[in-house]
Amino acid sequence: MKNTENPQGYLFSRGYSNYVFMLLFLLYMFDYIDRMVVTSMFTHIEHDWGITHTQSGLLVSSVYWAIVILSFPVSLLVDRWSRARTIGVMAVLWSLATALCALTGNFVQLLLARMLIGIGEAGYAPGGTAMISGLYPVDRRARMMGIWNASIPLGSAIGVLLGGIIAAKLGWKHAFGLVALPGFIVAVLFYFVKDYKTVDLSFFDKDSNKIKMERKDLVKEFITKPSVIFTYFGMAAVVFVTTAMITWLPTYFEKVRGISAETAGKMASSVMVLALIGAPLGGFLTDFWRRTRPNARMLFPAITTVISAVILFIALTVFKGTIQYVGLLVFGIFITAFLAGAIAVTQDVIHPGLRATSYAIAVVVQNLLGSSMAPIVLGKIYDLSNIQTALSILPFVLLIGSALFFIGSGYYVKDLDKVARIKLEAQTA
Numbered sequence: 001m002k003n004t005e006n007p008q009g010y011l012f013s014r015g016y017s018n019y020v021f022m023l024l025f026l027l028y029m030f031d032y033i034d035r036m037v038v039t040s041m042f043t044h045i046e047h048d049w050g051i052t053h054t055q056s057g058l059l060v061s062s063v064y065w066a067i068v069i070l071s072f073p074v075s076l077l078v079d080r081w082s083r084a085r086t087i088g089v090m091a092v093l094w095s096l097a098t099a100l101c102a103l104t105g106n107f108v109q110l111l112l113a114r115m116l117i118g119i120g121e122a123g124y125a126p127g128g129t130a131m132i133s134g135l136y137p138v139d140r141r142a143r144m145m146g147i148w149n150a151s152i153p154l155g156s157a158i159g160v161l162l163g164g165i166i167a168a169k170l171g172w173k174h175a176f177g178l179v180a181l182p183g184f185i186v187a188v189l190f191y192f193v194k195d196y197k198t199v200d201l202s203f204f205d206k207d208s209n210k211i212k213m214e215r216k217d218l219v220k221e222f223i224t225k226p227s228v229i230f231t232y233f234g235m236a237a238v239v240f241v242t243t244a245m246i247t248w249l250p251t252y253f254e255k256v257r258g259i260s261a262e263t264a265g266k267m268a269s270s271v272m273v274l275a276l277i278g279a280p281l282g283g284f285l286t287d288f289w290r291r292t293r294p295n296a297r298m299l300f301p302a303i304t305t306v307i308s309a310v311i312l313f314i315a316l317t318v319f320k321g322t323i324q325y326v327g328l329l330v331f332g333i334f335i336t337a338f339l340a341g342a343i344a345v346t347q348d349v350i351h352p353g354l355r356a357t358s359y360a361i362a363v364v365v366q367n368l369l370g371s372s373m374a375p376i377v378l379g380k381i382y383d384l385s386n387i388q389t390a391l392s393i394l395p396f397v398l399l400i401g402s403a404l405f406f407i408g409s410g411y412y413v414k415d416l417d418k419v420a421r422i423k424l425e426a427q428t429a
Contacts, residue, residue, distance in 0.1 A: 012194065017135040021144065023190045024128045025151045027091050030183030031121055032155030033162070034098040035063055037179050038114070040164035040250045040265035041172040048172075051107050053251075057379030060247050062111050064372035066118025068364050074123030075360030079353060083127045088191030090127075094120025095184035101176035125363050126356040131195065133347040133355055139287065141347065142297060146283020146340030153275030153336060156246050160272065164250070164265025221351050225415040227298060228358065230408025231345045232365040237401030238305055238338055239370035241312075241394045245335075246272060247375045249328075252387050267325065274332035278304075281333075283340030294416075297345050298409035301338030302402050308334040309398035316391055342405070349415040 012020075038045075042056040077086055097116035104110040128148065136144045159179065166175040222228065249271060253264035282304060289296035308331055315327030343359070350358040381390035 012135065016194070020135060020193050021132065021148070023186060023193065024087075024131065025148055026186045027087065027124065027183065027190060028128060028148060028151035029155035029158070030091075030179075030186065031094065031124055032152050033159040033179050034094060034117055034183060035121065036060075036156045036159035036246055037098075037163040037175050038101075039247050040160045040261065040268070041167045041175060042251060043254065043261050044167045044172040045110075049107055052379075053382050054376055054379040055107060057247065057375035058111060059114050060243070060375040061372045062114045063118035063121070064243075064367040066115045067122045068367045068372060070119055070122035071126065071360040071363045071367070072357070075126040075356040077123070079130065079356045082195055083131045083356065084193045084195040085191055086123060087127045087131075088187050090120050090122070090124055091183060091187030091190065092120075094118075094124075095180045095187060096120075098183070099177050099180035102173045102180075104173075123356070123360070126358075126360040129343060129347065129359040130355040134195075134352075139290075142286045142290070142340040142344040143280070143283035145343045146280040146286075149336065149339040149343065150276045150279040152339075153272045153279070153332075157269035157273035160246070160250060160265050161269040164262045168262045218354070221354060222358070222361065224418070225349050226411040227408045227415045228346055228349050230404045230411070231298065231342050232362050233369070234301065234305075234401045234404035234408065235338075235342050235362055236366040236369040237397050237404065238301075238308075238335070239366040240374045240397050241308075241401075242335055243371040244374035244378050244391070244394055248378050248382070248387060248390065251382075252391060255387050271328045271332040274329055275336035278333040278336040279339050282337030285337075286341040286344070295409045295412040297341035297348065298405050298412050300341045302405035302409060304334050304337035305398050305402040305405060308337075309395040309402065312398065313395035316388070316395070338401075338405070345408075345412065349412070349419055351419065 038059050042053075042059075045051065045059075046053070046056060074086070074090070094117050097113060097120055100116065101110060101113045104113055129145070132144050132148055133141060162179060163172070163175050166172070166178060246268075249268040250261070250264040253259045253267050254261055257264075259267065282300065286297055286300045289300060293299065311327060311331045311334060315324050315331060319327050343362075346358045346362050347355050378390040378393075381393070
């Protein structure tokens, strides 16, 4: 059955779609700047307040715990009310929470302020993913997801870089206040953009009768799609690794290589920012391969994730010095190549009226098992042994993720055929 949803054209004009996409990109970038600016300031905060490495990890994990708790209820609001307005409100909240971090006086206050950032960011990824899925034609979905998700490593790299520089020059508290303002400005602009109309939760039976979805149908929409379930958990495995690297790579460079905190932040940022190549390139290659291989959006993540595992293992265990750093830079390109295809799957095989909810489930799984666990698990291993040992577990986590994507690829085409075909309508006011 042919998918009638934007098969060739755009929901709005191409120019307006690109304008909204630009705002979404900037908001995701500021999201991660605010989220990750703390990581290159761990040494300064530990020195000032006498906290442990595990507690430093908690300052990152706390954001993800708040996201886990609220992503699902907020995504329901996104799907049933307005993606644009919900995103605007959330971005204002996380920007104000970031500024609040600059006013904290002890670890508990900073931890609570960081959790407030997570409350604001809880529904952004699901809402933004759903908007992009509606703005662009189906055959461009993966590549636009790839470009959009390039904002994650860009924001993370900028956050780590700015955190190290500002902490060294002005003191670490100033970093929170300085990075909060730009996101607030974009958030206000985004509140007024147009969206697609809320999609009626219904489907058509074999006789073309329109049937309203009941609660059991909503549950069935997800549990009968193995491809998306394997995708959720595959993403969690890779996100565990990327979060661990974002959080602890600056410390690795400091402790193992004997590099200053400021330089370590710059080096770690360079590794992360190369995902600017990996995420968009992964999207373009996935969409290109999909022309001849229908399940390419799952096979491509399986391949690039296992390549990432091999590169990271060799870089950590075999190489030293400059060649090790080159290996980590190559790893930085490959590690995010999975994103575009995997995220597109969470939208492809689910009812158009439940897209934000689908990605919210992905966010909950990947944050619960990946982002929230990685900083404290590696922090605990670091406390018990050393940072080298902590990072050495990461290639094996990537192998698990690759296996999950590969298994899920066997179900993708069948799951795609089960999806209700509904044409989206543009919001007129």
